[in-house]
Amino acid sequence: MATRHQTGDVTETGGAPPADGVDVRNVVLVGHTGAGKTTLVEALLVASGTIHRAGRVEDGSTVCDHDDAEIRQQRSVALALAPLMHQQVKINLLDTPGYADFVGDLRAGLRAADCALFVVSTAEPIDGTTRMLWAECEAVGMPRAVVLTKLDHPRSDYAGTLAACRDGFGDNVLPLYLPTGADGLIGMLSGRVFEYAGGTRSERDPSEDEAASLDTARGELIEGIIEESEDETLMDRYLAGEDIEMKVLVDDLERAVARGSFHPVIPVCSATGVGMQELLEVMAGAFPSPAEHPMPEVTTLDGDSRRVLPADPGGPLLAEVVKTTSDPYVGRVSLVRVFSGTLRPDATVHVSGHFLADRGHEEHDEDERVGALSCPLGKTLRPVAEAHAGDLVAVAKLSRAETGDTLSDRDDPLLMRPWSMPEPLLPVAIVARAKADDDKLAQGLARLVAEDPTLRVENNPETHQLVLWTMGEAHADLLLDRLSSRYGVHVDQVGLRVPLRETLAGRSSARGRHVKQTGGHGQYAVCEIEVEPLPEGMGFEFVDKVVGGAVPRQFIPSVEKGVRAQMERGTTAAAYPMVDIKVTLYDGKAHSVDSSDMAFQTAGGLALKEAAAAAGVNLLEPVDEISVMVPDDYVGTVMGDLAGRRGRVLGTEAVGSGRTVVRAEVPQTEIVRYAIDLRAMSHGTGTFTRSYARYEPMPQNVAAKITAGSG
Template identity: 70%
Template sequence: MRNVVLVGHSGSGKTTLVEALLVATGTVQRAGRVEDGGTVTDFDEVEVRQQRSVNLAVAPIVHNGIKINLLDTPGYADFVGDLRAGLRAADAALFVISAAEGVDGLTRMLWDECAQVGMPRAVVITKIDHQRADFDDVVAACQDAFGDGVAPLYLPVTAGGSVTGLVGLLTEKHFDYATGTRVEREAGAGQRDQIDAYRGTLIEAIIQESEDESLMDRYLSGEEIDTKVLIEDLEKAVARGGFYPVLATCAVPGACAVVGMQELLEVITQGFPSPMEHPLPEITTIAGKPVPGLTCDPDGPLVAEVVKTTSDPYVGRISLVRVFSGTLRPDMVVHVSGHGLAERGHEDHDLDERIGALSSPLGKQQRTTTKCVAGDICAVAKLSRAETGDTLSDKDQPLLVTSWTMPEPLLPVAIRARSKADEDKLSQALGRLVAEDPTLRLENNPETHQLVLWCMGEAHADVLLDHLAGRHGVEVERIELRVPLRETFGGKAQGMGRNVKQTGGHGQYAICHVEVEPLPSGGGFEFVDKIVGGVVPRQFIPSVEKGVRAQMERGVLAGYPVVDIRVSLYDGKAHSVDSSDMAFQIAGQLALKEAAAKVPALLLEPVDELSVLVEDEYVGAVMSDLSSRRGRVLGTEPVGTGRTLVKAEVPQLEITRYAIDLRSMSHGTGTFHRSFLRYEPLPSHLADKHRSAAE
């Protein structure tokens, strides 16, 4: 068995490559669009309409008796959550690079991410028949981006402007696909120069990774190393993650539809490790104690992880599960352990559930299976509580797989239901979306009273709203995001609150005099009792404070909470019959409002601390952009090789769409983190705008 994730930028040809492998192994009869307008792996209604992958999809194939689970991931940065899920479920990665477009920044970042966990990798160059394609240039770009150990195993052969075959650099064989089938023959004399240009470098790279230390000396002394020995060392180096072969493919439907498929399948089955050879993720008890000695053993204790959750309007919830240890069977009772994303609206779990039907997924097809053994991937129906990232284990021996790193959603999108009927269904529909997508954070802001979806980007937001409408029948509309401002006093002022009403029967009587003065930023609220002589009875002094606090919550200028003031109650009057708690609360409110009318009231805006990590070439553009957002750049510091961390303080009003803008500036390679810092006065021209909007 092999579990292989396909990684690459959008449009690099991952889905087309998966379909070509499905055809090459006889899993499906033909590639291309299916009846509903999608492909075998792109079947979601959004994928069909936009003709791009937005979900993780599984396509199992069999080659030479080995089952290969191909994990097709989205190539757009907004859907990095599904990509990370694919990396967790896989034991090796195929980096798919378009010969026409080369290597982008996001692909380089993902390569580094795989390197950190030691994941074996290979590079597949697609679209080698494209008119802009230059195989030598794209190989050089891969070596520059990915470092040492990247070398081609085969070179493309062209005739009449079309790719007709490959030449193996180790075997020196010509694999001719011109007739539509693979024909093996000796390399021709005209191909010798090209072979000689690459073969020596390839052999040296393999020998450098060999466990036989004498091999390099023998090679340098002029000895011809046996091809079989080189291939064996190559396979071991690939499985260890020390060597990264480059393969050329042409998977576009047409005359060259099969070029490179057999060669790629050989690398996957002979070079990539099986699940038994790949280390398991860190596994602990529920209490966090490490569990040593677990292996990928079908007879071991059950440890599985939900790597993807989807909702089908007819079938219900479907969980894509990778089994790391033990065997999963239908109707088993398993323990579901939570994943620690409660701050994003994903509740932690610690409960038992019964497994429903098991199936082997091929796109949206679900083929029933009787078990899922360690190392395999399956779909589980009707797990009503388990969410993406949860662990399934034996109910008598609950365990927890350490969760993989999830990026922070940084694009806020405010929404509201389009109708009362939609409002009634919205809560349940959002709960399902949150269960499916761990990169989504749901916020019901208590200050602005807005429902906010924190997304990875604009495309992510569009897909979420599309799913609300298409899958769950809930129509919502976007509204302008409100940033929670604050109000404060621009100077010292006095105010009187007079609440005197005599209308027959029990009236109201309360008069209070207060003095309000501003406190330094972050000073909060102070209430000072300066009453002497009992002019305001002791029992009503807390009532005045309560009224002041209530008015502070409602604001005195534009409807935003008042902060950083000291209110001193220094005089007042009461009535023996008509004074009451409520009367003095109202008087306190009126006193604060009158004081506010005598001095300038200031609007305060929240300021965040931003840490922006970008490649060195984009530092200047990022710093200039932050300054244009009324930001203060605090400094920079190098991080690793070729990357810089820029620190700045920027008003929240200026960064509501920064996730989109930074991606554009840095060509998808920049990331940032934000945290609240303090409130500062809003510039007068912006304050006037907000004040007018509130009137």
């Protein structure tokens, strides 16, 4: 670590940077849409001198909006890197989307960072998703701090928001500064007032009123810091009336923040610049360096031998692709976090991974040459000579590496277990708009899959539909927009078909007669069959009971083949495959000249259709077992909704932190849009998983509507 010196209420890192490069802080910004994350990033870039006016770099491009779709949707939809320098500390700010559909990029940011900065608007209540993310970071011990934004908003309620943060995040969430409005802060430890009139920071002593409001809050802050101190005598000394040196308090504060046991709150106003210098000081002085953050799990390629690597620029190379973007002109660009070693241009690395084969991602185990390295800011890519352990860098021309893949030395290949990704649960069926689009569709989807690990592409063999499994409507809209704007592929959404099936309602018998006379050889085949339903999952059984050669032996397999083909096509207008039946061939007729394999195949199919019409057909629907996790307040709502979807609730289980899991079995036809509906009824706090359970008979009234719609 570089040396430290005090400037405000925390220290900055100063002096010469380490010999292996600059000191680094990787900080991910977390918060709901509208909390002000992107605006905060821009204000920090201005405050650090990285850019000269909010939102613009030298080439005029925007700082954080990498995608034209973000402008159209008026929200961030992708992970964006914004690096800045503050007192010889490089701070990599990772701006993440706040909308739930883009949680994949959020989790990528959490993986790439060493500390999370929760951005909370003082003009809006804290949403349930933010609380969930706080608990998730807490579970893995990630250091966290809180920024309270929009102090200049007409509805700003600093005191109420701070109280809500402490209620939702815990007692160790304490402010380092108190706002004096939208144009100044009071340092809780230093007792100094920092004003930003005219856009520059100045200091003064507090007024009598300001000093009075400071006393109580300052005492609570000092006690909170001392409780986290490794010096067990410090609390006794403080309670005895000893005046604890500010340096001691700041050092203990920094250590507590770095290890994730204390969470400072910094109020800011991005419009006026209030709090920007203070926040930069906290990030540079108190946030942990990459060397202080635990390394993700690393193994050899066979997974048998675990490795522990420090964040050492001289160590073995270990890096991970945390974000992939593609451009029709630039090609593929990978955002890479270097965990160990040093990554250099033109080096040959081993690409390994990943664990998402079930979503259409290929498993990788190959060598690839690294292209140019650059430091991205907006759409500007600034070349860099090399990237050391702990840093983030954009890598060009990694044509095979995808998000989540590991980069390592080709002579010492390693594998990192990627971060957990939620399952995409909103299906969207698409068709190419024209033949030209159909020709390019596969390539366009392959590029989207490489970029987005939350996307799963399915060619359903039963419904013959191309289905994109997405995180929600906004995610689906973004994917279709990118197909069109980036890759020139135009598609249309169509109604999703759930793979229903048919089975017999009872026993029956029928004759299949296929007789045609043409100028040459005719077609002649007659077969008589009996049919009956089988228990679920028994499949198909064909029994030959023909006697006396009524159906020649060579044509009996033809009858079976025709029956099987008709089962695949279905026997009703709805044309769903038929399953779980027994067919017994017991009689028939043949002609010495006009009978043939095809004639008996046709007769077998006709016989099954006639028998099914006589016996009646039941539609079978797939049933999923789902587990829905929601806050306790929404359990009743969720259970009532599931009942309305013809679901059977199997039970509930409390999982702590005021949350409950509801388990139920629900027909697939009823939960096609459940990802959207659950988010609405739980205000974004509910999640669910689903897995196939079995097929069950569909109620007659529901089946009648589907059959009528297919006729």
